Amino acid sequence: MHQARSTVQWQAMEKAHHLAPFCHYQQLQAKGPRIIKSAKGVYLYDNDGNVILDAMAGLWCVNLGYGRQELIDAASRQMAELPYYNLFFQTATPPVIELSSQLAALAPAALNRVFFTGSGSEANDTVLRMVRHYWACLGQPQKQVFISRHNAYHGSTVAGASLGGMAPMHRQGGLPIPGIEHIAQPYWFAEGGDMAPDDFGIWAAEQLRERIDSIGPEKVAAFIAEPIQGAGGVIVPPDSYWPAVKKVLADYDILFVADEVICGFGRTGRWFGSDYYDLKPDLMPIAKGLSSGYLPIGGVMVSDKVALVLIERGGEFYHGFTYSGHPVCAAVASENLRLLDSEGWVERAGKQIGPYLQKRWRELAEHPLVGETRGVGMVAALELVKDKSARSRFDSKGSAGALCRDLCVENGLIMRAVGDTMIISPPLIFTEAHVDELISKTHRCLDLTLKALRA
Numbered sequence: 001m002h003q004a005r006s007t008v009q010w011q012a013m014e015k016a017h018h019l020a021p022f023c024h025y026q027q028l029q030a031k032g033p034r035i036i037k038s039a040k041g042v043y044l045y046d047n048d049g050n051v052i053l054d055a056m057a058g059l060w061c062v063n064l065g066y067g068r069q070e071l072i073d074a075a076s077r078q079m080a081e082l083p084y085y086n087l088f089f090q091t092a093t094p095p096v097i098e099l100s101s102q103l104a105a106l107a108p109a110a111l112n113r114v115f116f117t118g119s120g121s122e123a124n125d126t127v128l129r130m131v132r133h134y135w136a137c138l139g140q141p142q143k144q145v146f147i148s149r150h151n152a153y154h155g156s157t158v159a160g161a162s163l164g165g166m167a168p169m170h171r172q173g174g175l176p177i178p179g180i181e182h183i184a185q186p187y188w189f190a191e192g193g194d195m196a197p198d199d200f201g202i203w204a205a206e207q208l209r210e211r212i213d214s215i216g217p218e219k220v221a222a223f224i225a226e227p228i229q230g231a232g233g234v235i236v237p238p239d240s241y242w243p244a245v246k247k248v249l250a251d252y253d254i255l256f257v258a259d260e261v262i263c264g265f266g267r268t269g270r271w272f273g274s275d276y277y278d279l280k281p282d283l284m285p286i287a288k289g290l291s292s293g294y295l296p297i298g299g300v301m302v303s304d305k306v307a308l309v310l311i312e313r314g315g316e317f318y319h320g321f322t323y324s325g326h327p328v329c330a331a332v333a334s335e336n337l338r339l340l341d342s343e344g345w346v347e348r349a350g351k352q353i354g355p356y357l358q359k360r361w362r363e364l365a366e367h368p369l370v371g372e373t374r375g376v377g378m379v380a381a382l383e384l385v386k387d388k389s390a391r392s393r394f395d396s397k398g399s400a401g402a403l404c405r406d407l408c409v410e411n412g413l414i415m416r417a418v419g420d421t422m423i424i425s426p427p428l429i430f431t432e433a434h435v436d437e438l439i440s441k442t443h444r445c446l447d448l449t450l451k452a453l454r455a
C-alpha cells in the first residue's frame, strides 16, 4: 500500500515522475493534479477530505457507483482461483465463457458472440482488422474503407484515433491512417445553421450516401458511429437522423458498427444505444460500463452474419491481446451485469431516474448562459453561449467551459467541459436527491461563471 502523504507531496512526486493521459503538461506542472483518494457511492473524496459529487461516473463508466462489495468480492475470489490465464491456442476459462453468454443474451438479437479486449480503443482496433478480414474472406479484399464522422470518439490507439474524428488528435502522430474517411456529424446546435433540426438530420444522413457513392460502394467496408457522440459533447442527433441513416445503410452492402462504449449498459435507459434508436449493428464495440470501470475490459460484439464467415472461411485470425478476456476482469464484468440486471438499474434509468434527471436538467435552459439543454436517459449536455437568442458562442472557444468546469470542482461537482459544452454522465444509482444536488450546484456554478465572465 502507498503511505499517507500531504497533497503537496503527492503533487511534487506526480510532477516529477508521471505523464498523465490527455494532459496539457505545462498547465499541470503549473498547478499540480487533484488527488482523488477514495470514493463511495456517487461521491469522490480528495486527499484533503473534500467531498465531490461525481456527475461523470469517472469517465462515463462507473455505472453502479463506487464501493460495491459484490464486485470487490468477485475480483478477489477470481484472483484466488485463477488470477490469469490466456485464451490463445484453443483455451478458455469459465469467467470468460460465462460473460460471453450473458452478453449474448443482453445484446440486440443478431449479436451472439464477443471478442474480448482490454479497452474500448483495442475494441475499435479489433473492429478495423476484423471487418477488413471479413470482406477478404468473402473475396472482396478491395472493400477496405471505413466511413466515420467528424468529432467522433473511438479511442486513442492508432486505429481508434484514426476512426475517431478529432482533428487535434489527428494532428499528433500523422493520423488518420489510410482508408478512413470522415463525414459531417449530426450536431445541430453547432452546425445546423438556419436549417430546422430534422432537416439538418436528414442532410447529415445524406452525407453518408454521398460519400459511399463518391468512394464507390465496392470499396466501402463499414460505417462506424456512436449512437450518441459522447466525448464530442453528448451530441444527441435530431430525431430524423438515425431513421434516415438506416435507410441509407439498407441500400448498400456495407457493415454498420455501433460504438457502444458509452451508450452501452444502461446509459440511455436501455441496455444499448442501439436498443434506444432501434439500430441493427453488425458489430458493437463495448467497454467502460461493462465492468462499471472497476477493472479494464472491453470487447466487440459480433453478429452471426460476420461471425459465421470468420468461423467458416477465415482460417486463423491473427489478432488478440495478452489480456483478452482476463479472468479477473471477466468475473467482475459478469457480476456487474448480474447486478445491473437483477437490481433493475437499466429499467430504472429508463423509466424513473433518467426522466427525472432530464426534466430537471431542462430547467437549466432558463439560465442566461445556457443556449440549449439536451440529453437521453443518464447522459446530458448544455451549451454555454454568449447570446441565447442567436445561438452565438463565445469568441475564444473553450474558455467559458474551462472556467465553469473549474468552478464546479471548487464547489464539489465533477462536470466535464468539451469546449463550451458542459456534459454529465452520472452513475445509474443516482437518486432524486442526487439529481437535485446536481441541479442546484450546476445553477450556482453557472451564476459564478456568468459573474466571472462579466468581470
Ligand SMILES: *Cc1c(COP(=O)(O)O)cnc(C)c1O
Residues within 6 Å of the ligand: 118, 119, 120, 121, 122, 124, 153, 154, 155, 156, 226, 230, 231, 259, 260, 261, 262, 287, 288, 298
Ligand atoms: C472511451 C471511448 C472509447 C475508448 O475506450 P478506452 O477504453 O478509453 O480505450 C471508444 N469509443 C467510445 C465511444 C468511447 O467513449
